[in-house]
Amino acid sequence: MTDQSTKLPRYQQWRAGNAAQAAQPLPLPYYEPCVLLLVLLLLSALVVGCSSVPRVSDRSEVAHKLLVRTGQTISVDNETGQFQFPPGTSLTDGLTEEEAIAIALWNNAALAELLVDLGIARADLIQAGLLPNPEGAYFFHVAGKPFKYVFDLPIEALWLRPVRLKAAGRDAQRISDRLVQNGLDLIRDVRQAYADVLLAREGLRIAEETVRLRQHVAELAEKRLRAGDASPQEVAPAKIDALRAEQDAIRSQFEIPIMEERLRNLLGIGEIRDRLILDSSIPTPPKQLDVTLLTIQAVSNRPDVQAAEEAVHAAQERLQFARLGWVRLLGIADATSGSLTGHELGPAFRFTLPVFNWNQGGIARAEAEVERAARQQQTLRNQIILEVQRAHAQYLQARSELEVLKTKVRPEVETAIRQAQKAYEEGDTSYLLVLETTRQLLDSSLREAQLYADLRRTWAELERSVGYHLDAGSVRNSTTLVITPGTLTSTDKRGQP
Numbered sequence: 001m002t003d004q005s006t007k008l009p010r011y012q013q014w015r016a017g018n019a020a021q022a023a024q025p026l027p028l029p030y031y032e033p034c035v036l037l038l039v040l041l042l043l044s045a046l047v048v049g050c051s052s053v054p055r056v057s058d059r060s061e062v063a064h065k066l067l068v069r070t071g072q073t074i075s076v077d078n079e080t081g082q083f084q085f086p087p088g089t090s091l092t093d094g095l096t097e098e099e100a101i102a103i104a105l106w107n108n109a110a111l112a113e114l115l116v117d118l119g120i121a122r123a124d125l126i127q128a129g130l131l132p133n134p135e136g137a138y139f140f141h142v143a144g145k146p147f148k149y150v151f152d153l154p155i156e157a158l159w160l161r162p163v164r165l166k167a168a169g170r171d172a173q174r175i176s177d178r179l180v181q182n183g184l185d186l187i188r189d190v191r192q193a194y195a196d197v198l199l200a201r202e203g204l205r206i207a208e209e210t211v212r213l214r215q216h217v218a219e220l221a222e223k224r225l226r227a228g229d230a231s232p233q234e235v236a237p238a239k240i241d242a243l244r245a246e247q248d249a250i251r252s253q254f255e256i257p258i259m260e261e262r263l264r265n266l267l268g269i270g271e272i273r274d275r276l277i278l279d280s281s282i283p284t285p286p287k288q289l290d291v292t293l294l295t296i297q298a299v300s301n302r303p304d305v306q307a308a309e310e311a312v313h314a315a316q317e318r319l320q321f322a323r324l325g326w327v328r329l330l331g332i333a334d335a336t337s338g339s340l341t342g343h344e345l346g347p348a349f350r351f352t353l354p355v356f357n358w359n360q361g362g363i364a365r366a367e368a369e370v371e372r373a374a375r376q377q378q379t380l381r382n383q384i385i386l387e388v389q390r391a392h393a394q395y396l397q398a399r400s401e402l403e404v405l406k407t408k409v410r411p412e413v414e415t416a417i418r419q420a421q422k423a424y425e426e427g428d429t430s431y432l433l434v435l436e437t438t439r440q441l442l443d444s445s446l447r448e449a450q451l452y453a454d455l456r457r458t459w460a461e462l463e464r465s466v467g468y469h470l471d472a473g474s475v476r477n478s479t480t481l482v483i484t485p486g487t488l489t490s491t492d493k494r495g496q497p
Contacts, residue, residue, distance in 0.1 A: 056122045056169070057176035059115060065180045065303070066105070069468040070187060072098070074115070075106045083107050083268060091269070094277040097194050100267060104190045105183060107268030114182050121172035128168035131157050148336040152350075155329045163321045170314035177307035184303065184464050186266070191460030193263040198280055199453035200255040206446045207249040213442065214242040217435050282455055291392045294466050298384050302467035305384065308377040315373040319366035326359035328352040387465040395462055398454035405448055413441045 063073040078084050086102040089095075095103075105111065134153045141147035221238040224230035264270050299305065332348035420437045423429040463470050 056118070056125050056172040058118055058122075062115070062118070062176055062179050062183070065176075066183045069180070069303075070101075070184070071469055072101050072105055072183075072187065074111070074183065078106060078112075083272075091272065091274045091276070094279060096279045096281075097191060100194055100263070101187050101190050103267045103269065104186055108186055108266060109268055111182060111186055114179055117175050117179065118172075121168075121175045125165070125168040125172050128164040129161060131161060146336065148334075150335065151333040153331045155331045156324075156327050160321065160325055163317055163324065167314050167317035167321060170310045170317060174307045174310035174314060177303045177310060180303035181307065181467075184467060188460045188464035190263070190266050191463075192457045193259065193266055194278065195453045195456035195460075196259040197256070197263050197276070198278055198456075199449055200252065200259045201278075202449040203446065204249070204252040204256060206442055206449065207245070207252040210439070210442050211242070211245045211249045213435055213439055214238075214245040217432060218242040220432055220435070280452075282452055289392065289470075291389065294392070294462075295385055295388045297468075298388050298466045299381055302384060304380060305377075308373070308380050312370070312373045312377055315366070315370040319363070319370050322359055322362040322366040326352065326354075326357070326362070384465065388462070391458055391462040391465045395455065395458035398451050398458055402448065402451040402455065405444060405451065410441075410444055410448070413437070413444050417441060 059074065060076050063076050067073040075084060075086070084106055086099075086106050089099040089102055132154050134151055136149065136151045139148040218235075218238040218241070221230060221235040225232065225235045260276055261270070263276070264272075328351060330350040332350060333345055334348050335345045416437050417434070420429065420434045423433070459470075
């Protein structure tokens with residue numbers, strides 16, 4: 001009788017208990033070359049997936065870039081949000097402009113919030129470098145159907161990963177450059193707020209002097225009225241001027257805390273209510289400023305220019321991804337019924353046929369984003385030229401006007417005061433003329449204080465427009481005078497009330 005087992009398929013013989021045959025390893029010819037190829041692809045995917053992610057900028061790199069450009073830096077390790085004084089700074093012994101900038105860079109809440117974008121950029125870069133995990137499926141054995149299992153891996157992720165990494169790396173660098181520009185903007189804002197506080201304090205002193213002067217004029221007018229030398233119509237303008245001067249002084253009193261609060265907010269010291277002792281020294285620029293050279297440097301080296309360039313490169317990388325990312329190539333290892341073990345492992349591929357859709361809309365959008373980034377870069381270039389040229393012109397305007405005021409207007413007013421005082425002492429004129437002449441000097445002093453503030457503001461704007469700190473010394477602003485009739489006294493050189 002013929003053995004019926006010899007008529008069964010080999011996998012059924014193996015299942016029936018052909019232990020001797022099952023104990024032997026399968027011959028090498030049963031491993032198809034495509035299986036080995038699939039194993040190599042899986043190993044390659046593992047190697048690429050474990051490769052290191054490119055380095056992304058952190059707080060220390062932003063701090064270094066700011067230090068090179070401005071001589072100031074941010075705190076590298078202050079990630080808790082607690083207030084910290086930078087080394088060498090304090091509120092007790094006076095606050096210079098440079099110290100105010102250092103405190104702001106370390107403690108400004110808005111800048112600290114923007115610095116969190118570095119962590120987001122790093123996370124995006126890590127995510128861009130990850131490969132999708134292989135997936136598996138298992139089909140249970142049922143009557144009339146053998147069990148089956150399958151593994152698959154998106155092979156297209158291997159060549160798309162470098163593209164994603166480049167795009168994410170460009171975006172991360174763009175964020176780093178943008179944060180440096182945010183630091184420059186904060187420095188500009190602190191300098192201008194510092195100037196506003198000094199101007200408000202100087203304006204209050206001059207306003208108080210004006211009130212005293214106007215009240216003195218009104219008192220003289222009242223005496224003339226009682227003596228019968230003036231009519232009520234002639235006295236009324238003097239009273240109105242005195243009341244208006246008092247009104248201006250009240251406004252100036254409230255301008256000081258308003259300006260101080262803005263400065264405190266920028267410095268992050270809103271909860272510290274110590275009195276701000278400021279220094280009224282002003283920067284003196286070099287004799288000559290080559291605005292053409294400054295414009296060229298700004299257009300090529302300003303941080304937001306570099307950020308715009310990175311944005312263009314990132315858009316180009318995303319365009320390349322749009323052209324390739326629609327392709328799907330799935331590597332499959334399938335184990336199902338076979339003639340040896342009943343579940344032989346075999347390779348397979350599943351791929352996209354570009355019949356209807358090859359991401360035409362995505363490619364068109366990516367191309368438009370590249371064009372938009374390039375046009376934004378050109379718009380920024382034009383804006384930088386405008387900012388540098390305008391800030392330079394405004395600085396020259398303030399400096400030229402101040403020079404005329406100090407060399408021509410003030411000497412003329414002081415001469416008129418001395419002549420009026422001499423004429424009054426000799427009895428040739430009334431004291432009212434002396435007071436009116438003194439008022440002109442007070443007006444000149446107020447305008448001078450405004451021009452010094454304009455110098456600070458425009459210089460801060462020029463440095464921000466150029467993108468780095470311009471070398472400048474400092475000069476003490478001791479020329480503003482507070483006038484009382486018959487005397488000339490200098491103001492407090494530290495700009496304190």
